[in-house]
Amino acid sequence: MKITLARALGTCFGVHDAIEAAQDESFRDNLTIIGELVHNPQTVAALRAKGVRMVRSMDDQITTKNVMITAHGAPASMKKALEARGYRVYDASCPLVLKVHNRVARLVSEGYFPVVIGQRDHVEVRGIVGDLAEYEVILEPEETARLAGRSKIGIVCQTTQQVETAQRIVAAIRERFPGVDVKFVDTICQPTKDRQAAVRDLVDEVDLMIVVGGYNSANTKKLKRVCDEKGVEAHHIESAGELEPSWFRGKLHVGITAGTSTPHEIIAEVHDRIREISRRAGGADGAQVSRHDNTSR
Template identity: 40%
Template sequence: MNALDKPEHLEILLAEPRGFCAGVDRAIEIVERALQKFGAPIYVRHEIVHNTFVVNDLKAKGAIFIEDLAEVPPGATLVFSAHGVSKAVQAEAQARGFDVFDATCPLVTKVHVEVAKLAKEGYEFIMIGHKGHPEVEGTMGQLERGIHLVEDVEDVASVQPAQTDKLAVVTQTTLSVDDAAEIVAAVRARFPSIREPKQQDICYATQNRQDAVKVMSPQVDLLIVVGSPTSSNSNRLAELARKLGVESYMVDNADEMRPEWLEGKWRVGLTAGASAPEVLVKEVIDRIKALGAVSVRRMDGIEETVKFPLPKGLKL
């Protein structure tokens, strides 16, 4: 941060946009509406979104989070998380006779539809993503074979597709935009005829939050990201700030804020991952104020107006 730009007192700079995206809003609303319409308990496969506060809030309202469908009693109402599920999980849920509501983010569903369409045309796929992440497991589980996962540029060299005439690339929606571009470039260099999506798979909200951090970073000497440790897009925000030379920490809630982080600081940037609710941001603001911040200023930024429709059968 330019020394001439230093405020007289510790200031908080709020990123715009930050926090909930349309897919997260929709997923949480699906669980809440199912609880209102059918009563507790409602079963949810995997955390509906990767945020501790949200999951605990829904647990208190009667949601039960499970990983194995064997834990769900026959005839129960089941919600698939925003991250999406494999064909095998869908088939098992159907075979067990659950009343299913799919909270998969429509932008993840778009990737699944693209994979299914191109697979019928004989394509194999390279998927860029993080091994073990539920979204990656869901997308790779759309096919029995023919999807090769790469996590970094080094992985690209070891991919051995059965053929290279029909090869397409897809990505996890919550990756670092810059990292994904670097890996796609390596894929393109090795497989020049690879088919890329018409629009990148990384979602608008992930892109917008990362862009806001890029704009904010030169203006602050510390960045706090509100998000849970399991949240991919939140982790990418903190990583991005560090790559841009800004000290950065991720907190699940205000209690995790450490006073020593603020020592000698002039302006604190504050953002939140797409699964972190605004109530947590407000609590972190109060905590930073208690530790000496005097003012809060909002950045100019993109206003997000995207809204996704709810599944049929959940109108109250």
């Protein structure tokens, strides 16, 4: 059985840097993270084991001097409020999330009504819209009806949205409001686009795809959706222990992809476990392993 890793997969630089920062010795036993730093249960558990505390919101009880805003970002007003309460705030917002904040602010200053293509309840989206007087968050083309009456519409995306979803919604807005000035700023981040493009390239070559990432990770779910849309069998798992040998029966080529919150160690464990399953199933010579890129095709 051949096993191929998608050419782009796993932890992005934004998540990586935030995890590194949270583990800095200077914060030892004196750091509370507001919200989930990453959508990955293993990483969250490892941080807790190192004495890092986590709360759901800034209004929960915080007993440390240092507080951290996660890579997903937060409204500027929240940072100010925390400082006003006497906390030392470490802002681990990803620069690509801050870029969305800046682009929205510019659209508003130019007179556009701001629209975010994304999940209304996602912490990143709450951070983007948190300081706006008015806005809409849209995820389905039917929801574009809510934009009636606007003369200028400025659109950005949650960084981890699927490219096709954004294109579909922008097209729906332009079609529904042909006379309106619609400006679209594509803020889907490059690491997300790279992972989506990599899985799209690989999915046509495999007969099974393993998608690794937290069940609460939106971008991991989107990678699985790409496989579903292509009609290729895919399983979303959080860890190697969930792999079922029966999935691999009769399969000749298995692909592996992973969301932007998935640590590379977990991908390596999944990869090793699939090799073991393959060996036990009779592939005594072991699995053939490759990394998917243009030169290996």
